Amino acid sequence: MGSESGITASTKAEPRLDAAAVFYVSFGLAWTIILFGAMFYLWRKRHLPSLAIRGLPLTFASVICLHLYWMLVQVCIVIGPIEPEVGEYWVMGTWLPWGISLFYAANAQLLHVAKVQKRFAHNQNVSESTIMEESTNKSQRSKSWWRTRYQRFMQKSYASRVWILTSIAMIVQFLLTLLMYLISRKYHASWGIPGTEVHGTAMERKVEQGRGWEWWPGVAVQVFWSWVVAPVVLWRSRHIRDTHGWRLQTIACCVSGMPATPMWLIALNVPGMEPCNHYFIPPQWIALSIWFIEIFTVFVPVWEVKKHQGLQEETLDAIAQWESKGQKNVSLSEFSGSTDVVSPMSDSFKKAPSCEIALDDLFRKSNESSPESLYTMTALNRTLAHDPEPLRIFSALRDFSGENIAFLTSVASWDALWSSHPSVGSSNSGNGAVIADDLFRRTMFKHAVCIYARFVSQAHADVPVNIVGGHRERLDQVFGPAAQVLFGEGRGESYSDMPFEYLFGSPAEKQAVHVSSKVNDVVAQRVQWWGDIPDEFDANVFRDAERSVKYLVLTNTWPKYVKEMIELRRKESKPIRQQRRGWWFRR
Structure with missing residues (x-):
């Protein structure tokens, strides 16, 4: 049977410098330069919509973690005969599972984004009274300590929840690996469970240390992610048809990781694999899967960025051709x-x-x-x-x-309500008309705050629209304080699941703001903001942001x-x- 480093009892304790070793080291260095160059390119383009939704920090953390293991495997064929086998045990038991956990956590980002975007794909015909009733029922429930902690956890962003769960999994993985190391005398003959020690020459003991039941925590994690989580991700993403190549990337990465652990176990435990292990050590099967994962994780987005740039240039050229024909106006x-x-x-x-x-x-x-x-x-x-x-x-x-189109249609409906309101605030209309005009302005401000919290606010919106920083800061100054008062300081159910109808009121309210005779009766009942309204608030408050988002949609x-x-x-x-x-x- 083989060993983790591909050595046998007859292997000499000296570095291996044959043609195979030179090839693996040279290929490893060249691929590292290419990979990190592509990652640097993606990081510079991280503002593009197709990359912003992928969560590059978590993806890059997993790729770097996996690539360090991959590079160690390439060098292992050289230093395998002289390196301590316990070092390979710790790498296989901690570093590799950590990288796999981070990778599949980043890979599941597709399911989260698709789930969030479905909110923008379906009309939500829920009235405001229904929302108030549901929130009242939730507030009346008896909340235990665990329920309160769970709700606080779920109110965190998706990235924060992923980091917390992944960190817990990493700690558990480390503790299991440490426990196996402490109870086995294979790595320390003076203490541990009797009967677990190994005997023989130094190289024979080294070969036995490279395999055995002590390695099961690392194997179990690989099997769990590759043969339990990956099929679930594949099944749940079967109906996703995105334009970013993200589903293709996810499928390819999940399939690439499946053969790694079975082939690694076969190489370690099947005697017929020893000739192959001399040139292709058992961890190379895992490294091969990592190599394919790196290709699909890094270079598919690079290809998508290039395709996006070509499509953007094609669009601008088409517009230029249209204008050059004298049809600009x-x-x-x-x-x-x-x-x-x-x-x-x-x-x-x-x-x-x-x-x-x-x-x-x-x-x-x-x-x-x-x-x-x-x-x-x-x-x-x-x-x-x-x-x-x-x-x-x-x-x-x-x-x-979908947040872009939802924002544009929401602003268009808000503009339509504003422009359709009759001018009742003139000096000839009396005090009642002036009061009605003030109530209408407050109602429109409330609706504008809802639009801001739903689509613009970095603290409240699940998927904030991508607008220029200056435009966002202006909206933050106008609506930020009111949004904090109405919706709190962070994400929550009251605004993340807010239906579009709630943004502009019920049909009765729409009719009320259209007819001046009903403004006093209906609008006064629906106004939820009685604080100060900034002087910058007017009918054009969303104009710059709307143009920015519309140009983003156009290109x-x-x-x-x-x-x-x-x-x-x-x-x-x-x-x-x-x-x-x-x-x-x-x-």
Whole structure:
């Protein structure tokens, strides 16, 4: 049988410097330079949406931890005959399991992001009274000490929860490895359980120290993550179809880690593997899996970043071509015969068949005239105004950027409520009208605080929109104090699960702010903020942030959505036989 370092009882206690050793060391150094160069490139591009959602710190921590073990394996073929075998035991029992735990914790980030984004993919028709009733029921429950601690733990961010659980697993792993080391006389003959010691020459004892039941904590952790957690991740991600290659990366990493432990055990315990172990030591099977994991974890995102940059340049070129044709000021409204963007609150918008207007008419006629027009801001604005539902679902379930579309539609509805309110604050309207106007302003401020807490605040939003720092600071100054009073200082159920209807009030409230005669009665009952309203608060308070998010959508989500819609129309135009043939080859 083999040993962890690939040595036998006849191996000489001297460094190995043959061709195989030179190859492994040279390959290890070259791959380390390439890998860390790619990681440095990703870290410089970490602001991109496709990388910001991946949680690079946790991913890089796991990759560095695993790569140090991988590099040690490459060097082990040289120093294996002279290194103490107890060192390999501690590396296999602590360092490798720690790296695997961190990696699968980072790998499960896909499931968390997909779960959070589903909130933006479905309409939540829950009234404010329902939310207040649920929160009241929760507050009336008797909370034990464990329930209170659990709720505090769940209120932490996902990254914090992962770090806490992973740290606990690391501590348990270390204690188990330490326990096996203390009770076995294989590593210290003077104390331990009798009968566990080894005898023979120094090299024979070294070979026996490289295998045995003492290694089970490290083996158990590898089996647990590779054959229990990984299949669960694969099963739960089966319906995810993202545009970032994240699901492909997750599947490839999970599959790559499965053969490692079985092949390592076979190499250690099957006598026929000894000739192979001389050139490919048993830990190399684990190192091979780590190598594939590093490829999919680091270089797939690099490829996605390059693809994103190409798509962004293609979008900007399409816009430039559209403008160079002398149609810079031409609106896509010619497709419907109107030059105005229809408000989502207008009667004409509610009566119009949105799918036909926004998708069929837009894509069909723009393709007939100029395909470049589909990539313009005008086309995006038209889709957001007429039929944002398909784009919202695509951005949430495919692009994992549903918060952007939800923010834009929320701000659009907020603007519509503000602009539709009659001017009742004039001097000729009397004191009652002035009071009503003040109540309306406070109501709109409350709605704006909800939008801020739901999408912008770093302390309250589960997925804050990516806007320029200056715009975020301005909104923090306007809405930050009010959000802290209304929603507290950290994340919680009251705002993380806030339905979109709650952001703008019930239909009764919408009607009330439209009719001046009902403002005093309804708005006064719904106002929840009686503090000071900053002077900077006005109808344009979200304008800069809206432009920033809209440009981000235009250069990231929108071109992907357009390409998918065009591809979908092409598939629909193909004969059924061609579609089946294409499906067969795609399998």
